[in-house]
Amino acid sequence: MDPGTDNRPRRNETAGQGDCQWAGARLVTHPGTARRGGLVTVPGIPATTMPSTSTEARALRPHAEDAFAEELAALAAADDRPRPARWRLSPWSVATYLLGGTLPDGTVITPKYVGPRRIVEVAVTTLATDRALLLLGVPGTAKTWVSEHLAAAVSGDSTLLVQGTAGTAEEAIRYGWNYARLLAHGPSREALVPSPVMRAMAEGLTARVEELTRIPADVQDSLITVLSEKTLPVPELGEEIQAVRGFNLIATANDRDRGVNELSSALRRRFNTVVLPLPETPEAEVDIVARRVEQLGRALDLPTAPDGADEIRRVVTVFRELRDGVTTDGRTRIKSPSGTLSTAEAISVVTGGLALAAHFGDGVLRAGDVAAGVLGAVVRDPVADRLVWQEYLETVVRERDGWKDFYRACREVSA
Ligand SMILES: Nc1ncnc2c1ncn2[C@@H]1O[C@H](COP(=O)(O)OP(=O)(O)O)[C@@H](O)[C@H]1O
Ligand SMILES: [Mg+2]
Numbered sequence: 001m002d003p004g005t006d007n008r009p010r011r012n013e014t015a016g017q018g019d020c021q022w023a024g025a026r027l028v029t030h031p032g033t034a035r036r037g038g039l040v041t042v043p044g045i046p047a048t049t050m051p052s053t054s055t056e057a058r059a060l061r062p063h064a065e066d067a068f069a070e071e072l073a074a075l076a077a078a079d080d081r082p083r084p085a086r087w088r089l090s091p092w093s094v095a096t097y098l099l100g101g102t103l104p105d106g107t108v109i110t111p112k113y114v115g116p117r118r119i120v121e122v123a124v125t126t127l128a129t130d131r132a133l134l135l136l137g138v139p140g141t142a143k144t145w146v147s148e149h150l151a152a153a154v155s156g157d158s159t160l161l162v163q164g165t166a167g168t169a170e171e172a173i174r175y176g177w178n179y180a181r182l183l184a185h186g187p188s189r190e191a192l193v194p195s196p197v198m199r200a201m202a203e204g205l206t207a208r209v210e211e212l213t214r215i216p217a218d219v220q221d222s223l224i225t226v227l228s229e230k231t232l233p234v235p236e237l238g239e240e241i242q243a244v245r246g247f248n249l250i251a252t253a254n255d256r257d258r259g260v261n262e263l264s265s266a267l268r269r270r271f272n273t274v275v276l277p278l279p280e281t282p283e284a285e286v287d288i289v290a291r292r293v294e295q296l297g298r299a300l301d302l303p304t305a306p307d308g309a310d311e312i313r314r315v316v317t318v319f320r321e322l323r324d325g326v327t328t329d330g331r332t333r334i335k336s337p338s339g340t341l342s343t344a345e346a347i348s349v350v351t352g353g354l355a356l357a358a359h360f361g362d363g364v365l366r367a368g369d370v371a372a373g374v375l376g377a378v379v380r381d382p383v384a385d386r387l388v389w390q391e392y393l394e395t396v397v398r399e400r401d402g403w404k405d406f407y408r409a410c411r412e413v414s415a
Contacts (some may be wrong), residue, residue, distance in 0.1 A: 064152035074107040086204040086246025137276035140342020143252040151206040160196035164211035204246025226268035317413035349373035371409035
């Protein structure tokens with residue numbers, strides 16, 4: 001059978017299937033319907049076996065559009081600026097969602113990203129053009145975080161995600177086949193399994209590709225037609241899927257990965273690149289860590305530590321000094337360990353410490369609760385990093401006023 005002449009009615013396109021022109025696109029739970037409220041009904045799993053009370057059923061990590069649904073709704077209600085086609089919010093409101101602010105009706109929008117306003121403005125504006133957005137930076141600079149929140153604010157859906165790895169195949173970016181249907185009926189729309197990118201094109205939404213440079217170069221290149229022609233050919237059916245307005249793509253890539261798989265220059269030209277920096281000042285970094293730890297603690301039902309600020313400041317100081325290779329006062333040069341020691345790692349060290357304090361201490365975050373986490377983050381290479389750490393501990397931490405307890409706690413776990 002010549003697939004191009006297959007004119008059978010599209011079975012899945014009947015009532016209730018939304019406006020997507022692709023049958024297969026509705027095989028996946030669509031946000032806004034079954035997933036609202038964080039509870040997914042999974043085909044094949046009887047609803048009775050799903051957790052029933054609302055707290056139990058709460059997703060461990062809700063998607064941004066669910067976690068911040070109220071803020072997004074308030075922003076949409078107050079938004080009187082022009083919105084690009086299919087955008088949930090105007091670019092201005094998207095930027096406010098990311099950076100935080102107070103709406104005329106008093107609603108407080110929490111900052112998601114702490115950093116230069118201009119970076120966010122450029123990123124949001126890019127998404128309103130025909131160029132895709134590439135977020136670049138060292139690990140832990142909130143690339144994934146920003147990408148998720150951008151997709152949530154622009155499209156109301158951050159789930160159209162391709163996770164890039166060395167094993168990512170072309171099907172993950174283009175489309176695959178349901179082999180049972182393919183064998184039974186030949187190539188047809190029903191047998192086609194659209195990728196997140198294809199769904200985003202068909203529905204005018206934001207697609208996300210994580211860790212783009214980890215994807216093998218030839219697979220990366222399947223994005224070129226998508227981004228330049230805004231079309232995805234399906235030769236097996238003699239058809240193509242054309243992106244509708246509202247479609248765009250956000251990719252993230254690590255600076256450190258450069259050389260793993262370079263972005264081809266042809267692909268790079270389709271992107272506007274925005275580099276996310278490490279937090280400029282210690283205060284900004286402490287603020288980011290404190291904010292995020294508080295949110296994570298709430299999600300994990302950890303009691304809020306009455307005063308973890310001192311410990312957070314110390315963890316951030318240690319990480320920054322080791323990262324920069326020099327003490328905060330600029331006086332002592334130190335060696336840097338092999339790990340990245342990013343803000344993200346400071347967040348997980350403090351969250352881990354908080355859990356220790358909550359479950360095995362008196363609920364107050366102390367040096368002893370973060371020491372093991374700090375050691376684990378710093379010493380990645382058991383030989384070289386340990387030397388760097390010992391030297392830092394003895395020459396810097398030991399001598400610092402008011403850090404005796406921290407020094408002792410670190411010595412204890414380092415022995
Ligand atoms: N500038 C920042 N503003 C807000 N959060 C940040 C910032 N930098 C790092 N984070 C936090 O770090 C965590 C990890 O970031 P992530 O997006 O996974 O990093 P990346 O993808 O760049 O490796 C996120 O939880 C985020 O909240
Ligand atoms: Mg990431």
